[in-house]
Amino acid sequence: MIINDPRAPWLPRVPHPTDSSTLPMYMVIFFVLGLVGFAAHGLADGGEALVIASIVSGVFFACFLILFAIYWVGYLLKGHAIWQAERQAESDGPIAGQQPEG
Numbered sequence: 001m002i003i004n005d006p007r008a009p010w011l012p013r014v015p016h017p018t019d020s021s022t023l024p025m026y027m028v029i030f031f032v033l034g035l036v037g038f039a040a041h042g043l044a045d046g047g048e049a050l051v052i053a054s055i056v057s058g059v060f061f062a063c064f065l066i067l068f069a070i071y072w073v074g075y076l077l078k079g080h081a082i083w084q085a086e087r088q089a090e091s092d093g094p095i096a097g098q099q100p101e102g
Contacts, residue, residue: 034060
């Protein structure tokens, strides 16, 4: 619930997950591990090694795709929230109790 009380203290801004480099780093790690698994798939002599390499490669690429989707959905939601806040600030003008700058 959003409180429009001008006396309510503003909480410190918590960084958005898309602001940190952790998620893209995990994306790169899983992509590289998927490539390594794919290379192992090519080097496999056959039989069980081929099946295991295929499964490992598929799991790492799936993890990469899931993290990629999470990152971009978060990025889009962050952009939408910024746009919405700017639009509301333009339509509302200064908050009650604040004096205009200047």
